[in-house]
Amino acid sequence: MDALSRPAVVIDNGTGYTKMGFAGNVEPCFITPTVVAVNDSFSGSAQPAVRGTPARGNWLAQHSAGVMADLDFYIGDEALARSRASSSHSLSYPIRNGQVENWDTMERFWQQCIFNYLRCDPEDHYFLLTESPLTAPETREYTGEIMFETFNVPGLYIAVQPVLALAAGYTTTKCEMTGVVVDVGDGATHIVPVADGYVIGSSIRSIPITGKDVTQFIHQLLKERGENIPAEESFDVARRIKEMYCYTSSDIVKEFNKHDKEPSKYIKHWTGTKPKTGAKYTCDIGYERFLGPEIFFNPEIYNNDFTTPLQVVIDKCIQSSPIDTRRALYKNIVLSGGSTMFKDFHRRLQRDLKKIVDARVRASNSRLISGDAKAQPIEVNVVSHPIQRYAVWFGGSVLASTAEFYEACHTKAEYEEYGASICRTNPVFKGMY
Amino acid sequence: MILLQSPSRFLLQILQDRVLSGEKGMDIDCHTVEFDDVRYHIQFSMRNPKVMVLSVALPLPPPEAILYDGLPLGAIEAIKAAYGPVVQILDPPKDGFDLTMKINLTKLPLDEEQRNTILTQIASIREVVLGAPLKLLLKHLASKTVAPNVNNLVALVHRPNESFFLAPQADKVTIVYPMRFQDSIDIVLATSFLQEFVEARRTAALNNVPSCMWSPVPPLELKGVSADALNANAGFVTFVVYPRHVEGKKLDRTVWNLLTFHAYVSYHVKCSEGFMHTRMRRRVESLIQALDRAKSDAEKLKKLVHGGSFKRLSLKNEGDSRF
Incomplete structure (x- = not known):
């Protein structure tokens, strides 16, 4: 059995969540927050010394600290839980605004995704990764470098997210x-x-204006109303309120009236426990249910710079x-x-x-x-289709299960012949570069 | 510190979701692959939302390993012993798979802790099936006997077309792994990793662990094995397991760790590669910083006037701008 006969691995790294799984499936195996918890106690000393020649003992300490920091990290939900439980780990979000910012943590994130979550050998599978349409060619090269050098993948395709989202609709309609x-x-x-x-x-x-801004806006509304939410959790609570209760209204004025007339029907409650004391608290969720998504249609209610x-x-x-x-x-x-x-x-x-x-x-x-x-x-x-949340992943899964996919991939042999520059251009942008 | 867990995360997640989700069922039909070519096919149908059909394909057996009906020795008994009434083996297995089981989730124990234990066990099906012969031999070791009608050298499936060898004796079992890697860099890293591994075993704190050796040539135990099974490019690792390593609860862990030794080494090789890259990136950054500091003020000014640092493409160098 060679890599061509095994399903390709499809990983869609989003700013908020990473979707990963095998091609040919309808759903990703795992949807996990794109976050890495690294142990701070080492990373501080692992920075290279600025000037002068450090003593040999110091170098050794730095080295072993680096080795430990390399092993002591968590990703996804485990990372969130770990950082909440102890102060030794701090969270690092490798992707910001759709672009990879921290390649060290990104590499570790992939490493965990592949070995610990999907539990596959990267040498056995072709890989399909995604990127945002505004990614710089250098970023693509970097991705290729990590995939081929560190993980020895036999083949890699870096797809553009919107094209995949379109490909997802392609099969359903x-x-x-x-x-x-x-x-x-x-x-x-x-x-x-x-x-x-x-x-x-x-x-x-x-x-x-992005999903994070919706969360921020809800957070702000809750704070202004003086809801009783512990400060350290408030952003997380706002995010979960967004995911569970928000909806789009057809007309804000009517919606306000509806809420005022029948508050019992529209106002929801949130119950949680304070992380420090363990005491219970509740808060009301009112207008933010429809005001949150409204910032896409009327951005002026959220910020004055972009309207x-x-x-x-x-x-x-x-x-x-x-x-x-x-x-x-x-x-x-x-x-x-x-x-x-x-x-x-x-x-x-x-x-x-x-x-x-x-x-x-x-x-x-x-x-x-x-x-x-x-x-x-x-x-x-x-x-709109039901798989919207991971439409990009699904499109990738569809694409990667076709026979043409393997021909479109950059292979390890090509990488060794030409270097990372093979990943520089993407054929879907024909004529752009 | 990074040992792979024996339950498959994905299987466990699906099982737990299904148990907690109550009555409403959805069709699920998915394939996943794990390291060493272990493939799973998971099926739930609408009609029977509480019955999972799980098919497992095992790595392609090497010629020297002996299988019974496509399964390792004692696998069926091990499945029956581990799951009891929850699991029913379907014969013959689905096309392309080595084992098909029907898992009835309504027969799970009601107590949450017990239920989770058995779900975790189902998710570790890989260990149960592939580890069955190893477990059998090590159990005999625990009672200081040799299993009846067993050769003095047993080959067991380790990876597709690769096996590892056991030489069972009454008071110890010698286990030999021929290590193979594809990539030339991996071979070098793995070789030095294994040498370090043996070296680390010598520290006082690890006095009680199985002794471990590495050699570039096949050890004496492997006399008489076909040459094909012995071409290893990263040497041979030998563990000697004594009865004290397989007492009671240690047995399961020992079986799993021995079974996934190659994956463990390969994982660490990849980790070290990643680590080296991190160091290299940091080094490049610090060198660039040093270069920046060395620039005179005039140069900095010039750069500002010209604007960004992008290389402008002109007609002259268009020919080589392709890469």
């Missing part, structure tokens, strides 16, 4: 590789138009794409990422976008002199 992917993750929001599987690089938009609503950005993105793709793009707007999971998010987005598009069609029609051909109405369609 029809063969459609043209569309706009609205990817709202925990750390990055991208709007990426894709035509026939190629990313239209010049039209990619990204907005500074363009999501639907306007999507519209602008499509308008800047080549003219012959626009209708197809409007027709297939695909949601992906955990922060599009709010109830009715796609309905709201479709309605708001439709409003903009219809207004434009009407305006252009009214400018016509009688007798001219009228503009056809434009079909706007926001697609």
Whole structure:
């Protein structure tokens, strides 16, 4: 049995959560927070000495401290639990805003993912990793270097997240590789138009409102109302409130009225125990249930620097794409990422976008002199599917189980011949670099 | 410190989810692979949400290892002994797999602790099946006897097409691993790792652990084994296990650790590679810092005027800008 006959490993490293599993499955094996807990007591002394020549004993101490720090770390939920339980470990988030920031912890994270979670031998499997559409070529090279040098993978493919999200929809509905992917993750929001599987690089938009901002906003609302939540947990509680109770409203004013009329029906309660004393506490969850997701549609309620609503950005993105793709793009707007999971998010987005598009069609029609051909109405369609949360992973799983996948991979032999530069370009950006 | 756990995390997660989820069931049909080519196929159907069909494929056996109906010696008995009424073995196994079992989750004990123990055991199916012959031999060692009708050299499946060898005696069992690695760097690292490993055994604190040797040539115990099974590029590791290492509860741990010795070494080789990369990256960073400090002020100014540090591509060097 060689690596080609084994399923490929698909790992989608997101800012918030990492999804990992084997190709050909419908669900990832593990969804775990992208976080590493490293032991601080060593890392401080493991830094290289700034100047001068340290004594030999010092060097030895540094060395063994480095070795220990190399082994003493945890990832995912274990890391969160560990950092809560003891102060010796501190959390490090290797990915920030969709980009890898700390390669040391990222390498360790992968190491644990492969050996401890998936429990596979990286030499036996092809790998599919993902990256955000705005990743620098150097980052891709780095990824390739780590994968080939450290883990000796036989083959690697670095896929672009939105293309995979589109590929995920491709199997559930029809063969459609043209569309706009609205990817709202925990750390990055991208709007990426894709035509026939190629990313239209010049039209990619990204907005500074992400899942983390929703959490932050809820956190702020709770704090301003003076809810009784212990400070050290408050952000975590806000995140969980977001994941469990938030929904998208069709009209804020109506929603406020509904809440005021029937508070018993709409206001939820959160119960938790304080980590230090173990005492129980409760807090109310009110307007933030619908105000949280609202920051995508009315960003001005959250921050003053960025006030363009999501639907306007999507519209602008499509308008800047080549003219012959626009209708197809409007027709297939695909949601992906955990922060599009709010109830009715796609309905709201479709309605708001439709409003903009219809207004434009009407305006252009009214400018016509009688007798001219009228503009056809434009079909706007926001697609939502149940696997949205890990659509990127699922797309990767589908892609990696096709026979063509193995041909598209960078192989170890190629890496040894040409070096990390083979990972530099990605064919879906044809013509960009 | 990093020993692999014997239950498969994924299997355990699925089992626990299913037990806790109550009545509502979903179709699950998934494949996973573990190191050394152990494959699992997990199936739940809508009609029977509490019945899991688990198929396991074992590594391809090397020619010198003896199997019974595709399973290692004593595997069926071991499964029956470990799980009791919860598990039913289906014969013949699914196509492409060596063992298919039906696990009835309604027959689990109600007590939570007991239930978790048995779930963990089901998740460690790999240890139960592959470790069965090893466990049998070591059990005899614990009672200081030799298992009847066993040769004086037994080959057991270790990895696909690779085996490790046991020489059972009444008072000790000698276990020899031929170590093989694919990558040339891995071979070097593994060889030095194993030498260090033997060296570490000599420290006073580890006086009671099994003695351990490494040699680049096959040890004497392996006389008469075919040459194919003996071409190891990272030498041979020998452990000598005495009855005190397999007493009571130690037995299970010993079996698992012996069974996954190659995975353990390979994991550490990868860890050391990662560690070296971290050091190299740090070194490069500190060197770049030193270079930056050495720059004169004029140079720094020039860079600012020009803007970013990207290499501009021009028509002249377009030819070589491909890489």
